[in-house]
Amino acid sequence: MTRVSHTLGVIVTFKGVRRIFDDLLHTEVEVQVGRTSCESLLELAEFAFIRLQDNGFAVQVLPFRLPHHRLTPQGNTASSCKLSAGIHISSDLHDGLTIDSQLAILVHRAAERGAVLEREGIVSMEKKETLGVAVIGLRMGRGHLEGYTQNPHTEIIGVCDPDESLLAQIKATYDAPVAVTDYRELLDHPEIDVVSVASPDYYHAEQCIDAMRAGKDVLCEKPMTWDVEGSKAMVAAVKETGRKFMVGQVCRYAPGFALVKKMVERGEVGELYFVESEYAHTYKHARGVGDWRVDPRREPFLGGGCHAVDLVRWIAGDAIEVSAYANHKCLTDWPVNDCTVAIYKFENNVIGKVMVSIGCTRPYTMRSVFYGTEGTIICDNTSPELQLCSRRNYQLAPSFATFPVEIANHNVAAEIAEFVDCILNDRPVPTNEIQGARTVATALAAAQSAREGRPVQVEKIGEDK
Numbered sequence: 023m024t025r026v027s028h029t030l031g032v033i034v035t036f037k038g039v040r041r042i043f044d045d046l047l048h049t050e051v052e053v054q055v056g057r058t059s060c061e062s063l064l065e066l067a068e069f070a071f072i073r074l075q076d077n078g079f080a081v082q083v084l085p086f087r088l089p090h091h092r093l094t095p096q097g098n099t100a101s102s103c104k105l106s107a108g109i110h111i112s113s114d115l116h117d118g119l120t121i122d123s124q125l126a127i128l129v130h131r132a133a134e135r136g137a138v139l140e141r142e143g144i145v146s147m148e149k150k151e152t153l154g155v156a157v158i159g160l161r162m163g164r165g166h167l168e169g170y171t172q173n174p175h176t177e178i179i180g181v182c183d184p185d186e187s188l189l190a191q192i193k194a195t196y197d198a199p200v201a202v203t204d205y206r207e208l209l210d211h212p213e214i215d216v217v218s219v220a221s222p223d224y225y226h227a228e229q230c231i232d233a234m235r236a237g238k239d240v241l242c243e244k245p246m247t248w249d250v251e252g253s254k255a256m257v258a259a260v261k262e263t264g265r266k267f268m269v270g271q272v273c274r275y276a277p278g279f280a281l282v283k284k285m286v287e288r289g290e291v292g293e294l295y296f297v298e299s300e301y302a303h304t305y306k307h308a309r310g311v312g313d314w315r316v317d318p319r320r321e322p323f324l325g326g327g328c329h330a331v332d333l334v335r336w337i338a339g340d341a342i343e344v345s346a347y348a349n350h351k352c353l354t355d356w357p358v359n360d361c362t363v364a365i366y367k368f369e370n371n372v373i374g375k376v377m378v379s380i381g382c383t384r385p386y387t388m389r390s391v392f393y394g395t396e397g398t399i400i401c402d403n404t405s406p407e408l409q410l411c412s413r414r415n416y417q418l419a420p421s422f423a424t425f426p427v428e429i430a431n432h433n434v435a436a437e438i439a440e441f442v443d444c445i446l447n448d449r450p451v452p453t454n455e456i457q458g459a460r461t462v463a464t465a466l467a468a469a470q471s472a473r474e475g476r477p478v479q480v481e482k483i484g485e486d487k
């Protein structure tokens with residue numbers, strides 16, 4: 023099987039083992055070579071070269087002898103398979119770089135993915151079953167550490183927080199070999215494959231981008247950033263580096279909301295016409311360490327409200343325009359509005375409403391209602407019951423049927439399980455950087471509308487993935 027498309031890098035599939043040799047320069051080539059038997063890696067590499075040449079790419083064999091593979095005919099199993107590679111794909115994009123520097127890049131990138139450099143120019147790789155992880159920001163980050171602890175495919179290597187006493191305590195609790203106060207000190211560690219960024223919002227863009235450029239896959243807490251520019255920079259960085267990236271919109275992993283998504287997709291409520299979600303959560307005593315949340319740059323409709331905005335986007339699709347109103351009656355010592363109501367128009371002619379109150383006097387809620395032509399769903403991630411009224415379920419008068427759901431409104435463990443699976447099995451991340459960036463832009467458009475007293479168009483960031 024040979025396929026050429028405009029994806030990055032070279033993928034060699036051999037007896038079910040998949041290795042990605044990322045090319046730093048983003049050669050617009052993807053090759054998949056599927057073989058049931060192969061006498062040597064040289065043969066496999068030659069096979070790839072020939073197919074590439076057949077498809078019009080300039081291919082150069084590197085100026086060293088390709089090693090013979092170390093597999094016995096019986097040993098070609100996924101777990102024992104060890105590939106060695108010295109292949110390099112060259113295209114016009116590489117003009118100006120010598121073969122040696124391109125080789126150095128290839129070796130470097132492979133080493134970042136856990137390859138062992140055996141001798142100059144020869145890389146051997148083994149399938150990684152366990153990912154080394156590091157967490158930056160250790161308060162919400164503690165939830166990430168718990169999620170990684172529960173995951174059988176991760177090992178906690180690094181922790182980072184400028185608060186030294188918290189750092190020492192977390193290092194001891196999670197037995198982390200590396201503990202640093204500056205995240206940059208984590209990035210050179212070859213055992214760290216994945217970085218969770220759970221620092222205050224203002225640091226997300228810089229820390230995530232640096233981590234991806236250092237070859238790490240990144241899970242970033244919500245909101246992806248506090249501004250649209252930072253989100254766009256992160257989208258560009260994912261494209262540039264080809265790393266896996268997930269934004270921690272954890273409500274997508276709340277069992278009730280996940281069931282809503284399935285019910286809507288199954289057509290239980292027909293075609294959606296109105297969706298609403300309210301995020302009411304008092305922040306009176308949640309100012310953040312050093313009061314980072316009490317900052318005029320931090321828009322509460324994005325900060326906590328991104329949960330509700332992302333939820334309606336996830337279920338109803340992208341919003342195109344918003345009109346919003348805001349007031350400031352509860353947290354009067356904060357520099358921002360504490361209640362905002364936004365009315366959205368979505369691409370598929372759905373109307374949506376999101377209410378965010380961070381000064382409310384009531385327990386946390388994210389009560390959400392989804393109205394369709396054939397039914398209605400009510401779901402709150404703090405309730406053990408989801409309610410569905412569907413034409414299929416009643417004879418005469420409309421009535422709600424209740425479905426028990428687990429209350430897990432901060433299901434970081436499920437979020438992490440999905441991300442780890444995406445990395446190990448090289449599948450696309452559903453809650454990706456495009457989703458994160460569009461949620462940021464959708465929330466900030468509402469804040470802008472409330473400020474300026476006019477409808478605002480929602481910018482659609484990035485290409486659908």
Ligand SMILES: NC(=O)c1ccc[n+]([C@@H]2O[C@H](COP(=O)([O-])OP(=O)(O)OC[C@H]3O[C@@H](n4cnc5c(N)ncnc54)[C@H](O)[C@@H]3O)[C@@H](O)[C@H]2O)c1
Pocket residue numbers: 158159160161162163182183184185188205220221222223225243244245270272309310311312314325432
């Ligand atoms: N998914 C959720 O529901 C949820 C819930 C709470 C917080 N969060 C997000 O998690 C992030 C952190 O929030 P929090 O509640 O833990 O805040 P917090 O104020 O309670 O803690 C922030 C931690 O980050 C550390 N820190 C400060 N500057 C840092 C830096 N430059 N690098 C590394 N660490 C730094 C602080 O010392 C502190 O330990 C925010 O982005 C927030 O929006 C998400």
